[in-house]
Amino acid sequence: MSLSTQESDENAQYVLYARLDNAKTMANILKAVHFKDTAIIFASENGLKVTVEDCKCVQANAFLQSSLFQEFVIKEEQVTFKINLTVLLECLNIFGASSIPGATTALKMCHEGYGTPLTLLLEENGVLTDCSLKTLEPDETLDFNFLSTNVVNKIITKSECLKAAFSELDLSSDILEILMSPDEPYFRLSTFGNAGSIHSEFPKESDLVESFQCNKTQANRYKISLLKPSVKALMQSTRVSVRTDNRGFLSMQYMIKTEDGQVCFVEFFCCPDEELENDEYS
């Protein structure tokens, strides 16, 4: 067919070409890191990594592995560009964000290389939409230098364990204290707000806790305003891994199951709040 030859001819000019049967999959994962307008997209043969940062203190990475796409072709080792994430999400949901059973939006995503726009071709029930998004010069991203060898404490739990705790955080508190310890109380989230302090404790024996590897008692404080965006990812996820390293840096990895049963990961890094000389909160 001339169409297929035409298509391959067309594709020849792209450095990045990806096809996805259900655009909703991508939209959902991107939504989990959508707490800033712009994101930096790193494309490699492994897939796409979408990075969003805030205040030079928190970084979220969404991984869309190449196997998620029905077709994923990249001609350079790495393609990097900055993009307006809000607009990208709007385009992906252009046929409506609500999922009507039976109707899925197919997506074709192309990029011709540095300085050219990202083009999206969306199709649902024979209706086509062409989108062209300007790409921007990528910023340098933060390197948290979070090495697994430096991890002091690590807990993997089912997400429902943390969902209630995070969605009901007392926002009159500036900080969230995360305590992880090999001894009681093992794993504790605390806020210190106007009304008083609120603690949620999770025993390591709980059937929701799947892995508990804590070596040292650590209580670190993080700004709630920085952690709050991670709730979006948490709500979509089924499992979460919470890790802290020797500097008190926090890594949270969320496992998200897509509609078609694939597994994606979203991770958050957050640096701790500066330690206070006099513990004014406690």
Next chain:
Amino acid sequence: MKCIIPGINVKVFGRAVHSLSKIGEEIYFEPLDDGLALRTVNLSRSAFASFIFRPSFFSIYDDGHATLRNDDDVLKCKIGMKSCLSIFRSLSSLEKSVDRCKITLNMDDCRLVFQLFCRHGIVKTFNLTFIECETLQAVFSKEKCNNVLTAQTRLLCDAVTNFQASQEEVTLIVSKEKVSFKNYIEDEPDLKKVVHTVLDLVPEEFDLFQIDAPADITFCLKELRAVLTFSEAANMPVTMRFDVSGRPIAFCIDSDSTFEGNFLLATLADYSSQSQVTASSQVGLTPQTQGQRSKPSVSAQRSTARRANNGSSKSKTALKNMSKVSVEPPTQSDQGNEDRILPISLLGEPEPQRQDSPTNIEEEGTFVPGTPPGKRFKSLFFGMSQSTTTGSQPSSTQHQVLAADTDDEGD
């Protein structure tokens, strides 16, 4: 103080907090011999609500009296409604996940501690700051009411849903033959411009129908809705006790032996059908330190200024008198509350005018009130000293529980 609420009762407790949160901004905790009392009063002090959870409601109940030498040492405290509500925010998840709730008082850190023991071993601890306070108690006597109606919640809910959400007050008209709910229209000179809703109920619909004196009373719908949200979920009948307009109406939910709820709402004094110009009524509140604990029933306080010319001075007196009660040292309060209240509250002595009969004649024949009120009257829900109309008045009424405040105002 230490008490543990078993899982099946946590939702009831949470619902009580939700219901109280629709009325006041602070919640008063007081451990009594016969149960834990939760109370609140609204900002304008026109509505008071209390729940008493009996020891049988808890799996463990220790009011803390045993360890104290003096009953005065028992802590009564209040906490912000919002922080209390945050504990019981999601009722559906409470029911599913909470195994028990423990309430203790941490005197060392001065925190009221709520602990929710949830499924999967999760423990949520709320260390809430509190303010020490005196007992919050409305003065009202159930026995002194001429009219008692008991109805299934369903009946009242069905009646209330007929009113628009924006409807602020509702009038309850009772006679020996029927009970009517009518929307109360305020500040609308042309009565043809507004929607009128009248709902008639026959005595047979009530579980208990005891009307000694026909009455025509107006009260806030918002607080009634707060009552009904609780009673509807608990599926318990509501008993209404009331007298005549201007005197409070009580809604009691007490068919369960493990707890009881009482809501006391001020009612509008009726100006339209009488020469009386000022009559002010509010839910009387007295801070008390003693003598109240063993007496769950409450008594009514009413202050009435009867004539147009001396109305203002009268209600000023009432205010002064009230502050006198507030500053009385606890030692004098031993002989009980009603005795102290009587001289100042004009309780019972000047018989409240039976203004209901003319009103009823007017109301019964027509569905739509034919005549606008003779004098436009403002809601009395904003304090007892309406007639003095001093600018500082509204703010003062907000702090009336404190003796010092009212004392200043009285001068």
